[in-house]
Amino acid sequence: MISEAENEFLTRVGPGTPAGDLLRRYWQPVAVTADLSPDKRTKRIRVLGEDLVLYLTDENTYALVAESCAHRRVSLYYGFVEGCEIRCPYHGWKYDSTGQCVEQPFEQENRRARERARIAGYPVRAYRGIVFAYMGPGEPPVLPQWDVLDRRDGHLTLFVEKDLRCNWLQPMENAVDTVHTFWLHGHTMHVKGIDRGSYYYRPIEKYSFEQFEWGIIKRRVYRDTTGAVEEETGHPLVFPNILRLPEGPLQAMHWRVPVDDEHTMLIRAGLRPDKPGEERVHDEEPSVVRLPSEMTADGDHAMDTFTSQDRMAWETQGAVYDRTKEMLGAEDKGIAMYRRLLRQQIELVQAGADPMALIRDPDRAKVTFDVSQGQARVAVAEGRV
Ligand code: FES
Numbered sequence: 001m002i003s004e005a006e007n008e009f010l011t012r013v014g015p016g017t018p019a020g021d022l023l024r025r026y027w028q029p030v031a032v033t034a035d036l037s038p039d040k041r042t043k044r045i046r047v048l049g050e051d052l053v054l055y056l057t058d059e060n061t062y063a064l065v066a067e068s069c070a071h072r073r074v075s076l077y078y079g080f081v082e083g084c085e086i087r088c089p090y091h092g093w094k095y096d097s098t099g100q101c102v103e104q105p106f107e108q109e110n111r112r113a114r115e116r117a118r119i120a121g122y123p124v125r126a127y128r129g130i131v132f133a134y135m136g137p138g139e140p141p142v143l144p145q146w147d148v149l150d151r152r153d154g155h156l157t158l159f160v161e162k163d164l165r166c167n168w169l170q171p172m173e174n175a176v177d178t179v180h181t182f183w184l185h186g187h188t189m190h191v192k193g194i195d196r197g198s199y200y201y202r203p204i205e206k207y208s209f210e211q212f213e214w215g216i217i218k219r220r221v222y223r224d225t226t227g228a229v230e231e232e233t234g235h236p237l238v239f240p241n242i243l244r245l246p247e248g249p250l251q252a253m254h255w256r257v258p259v260d261d262e263h264t265m266l267i268r269a270g271l272r273p274d275k276p277g278e279e280r281v282h283d284e285e286p287s288v289v290r291l292p293s294e295m296t297a298d299g300d301h302a303m304d305t306f307t308s309q310d311r312m313a314w315e316t317q318g319a320v321y322d323r324t325k326e327m328l329g330a331e332d333k334g335i336a337m338y339r340r341l342l343r344q345q346i347e348l349v350q351a352g353a354d355p356m357a358l359i360r361d362p363d364r365a366k367v368t369f370d371v372s373q374g375q376a377r378v379a380v381a382e383g384r385v
């Protein structure tokens with residue numbers, strides 16, 4: 001249980017909020033490149049409580065600016081893309097990719113006034129089919145080349161789920177909730193007669209958590225029906241809002257990006273490595289799968305997949321889970337550790353320092369997590385881009 005003030009401190013994401021300021025220090029995925037094309041040049045996106053328009057420039061790059069024009073607040077979603085700039089559809093004010101107004105066709109030439117007409121504009125980078133944005137102050141850090149995205153020895157698929165109808169911290173706390181897998185996944189699959197949950201339907205004998213340079217490592221020890229013991233590590237929470245895990249044959253990364261306080265964007269990347277002897281040449285652009293809603297016609301969670309089961313748990317905690325009413329136990333050690341870490345890192349940002357897991361040195365841009373099911377070690381390697 002935490003106080004109401006602490007709950008607000010950790011969950012709110014709008015401009016100027018403590019957690020919002022922390023999350024803005026990291027490159028965040030905000031769209032997939034497949035969302036835009038020469039026929040569809042603009043996309044409305046809401047990230048960290050800000051309404052923005054992403055557009056595809058004539059140079060095939062991306063730009064991200066505030067949705068509302070500085071003049072009379074009309075949406076730039078309907079704007080005209082001209083070169084790397086965007087022109088408002090109402091009276092033609094034009095903005096560059098930093099959000100600076102560069103033209104006001106019906107105004108007297110007045111440079112001062114034009115310079116004051118400024119909307120938000122954020123740096124964006126397209127990498128392996130994902131558009132990443134940096135919404136923080138100062139020089140952006142190096143864009144991490146996570147192994148799942150960077151590897152070319154397998155097929156990469158991006159999965160875009162329906163936005164989650166709850167605060168971002170709920171899925172992230174779940175990333176350090178190691179024992180939920182027995183009942184929520186193992187047992188639910190068992191009672192529904194689905195065999196996909198058997199891995200998790202084994203008694204968990206021990207579990208522990210350890211902070212490391214990139215976030216939190218979890219350890220879990222299973223005892224199976226024959227009495228054999230299996231120690232497992234391999235689902236690190238990568239600070240602040242990523243889960244890295246093996247997912248069947250896939251090496252996966254899940255981003256949970258706040259849309260606003262009560263909604264969260266879910267983007268997953270899954271790399272299916274080639275089998276030895278079956279190496280293939282893969283397209284540079286990954287395939288994109290847009291996952292359908294997993295709600296039944298009655299509006300219930302279908303509960304027959306891992307994603308539906310997790311979504312049920314996160315959404316039924318409430319739009320912004322009220323942590324003043326919970327009863328944490330020993331099983332929630334990982335959650336308490338993550339909240340402590342989050343507070344610590346927010347305070348670092350407030351003191352003007354860089355938080356953890358932020359890359360400033362290009363020599364450290366390539367980050368490889370060697371994780372697999374049933375493996376008792378997370379090996380991290382770093383290298384130059
Ligand atoms: S509202 Fe955009 S130019 Fe007038």
Ligand SMILES: [Fe+2]
Pocket residue numbers: 174180181184185306310
């Ligand atoms: Fe889960």
